[in-house]
Amino acid sequence: MPSTEMTVGDLIDLLSACDRDAPVRQAINPFFPMEHRLDQVLQSVDATGQTVVHLAESSDEHSQLGALPPEVAVTLDWQSPVQPPRRPRRTARGGQ
Template structure:
């Protein structure tokens, strides 16, 4: 089963509702979600002759910001919501 690909028009429509001054980051790797800085937009042609636009991360060492915020991973359905375990009463030192 093939999934419809997002087009540049779809991306522009989605971005039109966002803060225009906000930085753009790329979420990568659903099993170990990380955030990356976007540096380039490159248009090319794939093997079938169709135009494709690529969003690329930068080459600098600070391109990767670290772990994706948990709420973003949940919103992307990469992780399920996690609740903190219930708190237990703390044990007291007996002094023995």
């Protein structure tokens, strides 16, 4: 059965189109979208013997940066687009 997981090669291909000097952040938790700084890349072996790579955030208290920008959450389909509030309609004043 083919894997649906992103591979290191897929990640490299996607990253190759990005600005090499841009900071890397990880989007976490679709129900409460937050962004985190990445600190480490670790390679290990899972329970089935397959090599896997883990992207880890720092244990530094400042590694969680805050809420994920809404446009990123929308692009990830974690949130619906929010329409700006509409102003109330003007009413016609009769008899003046």
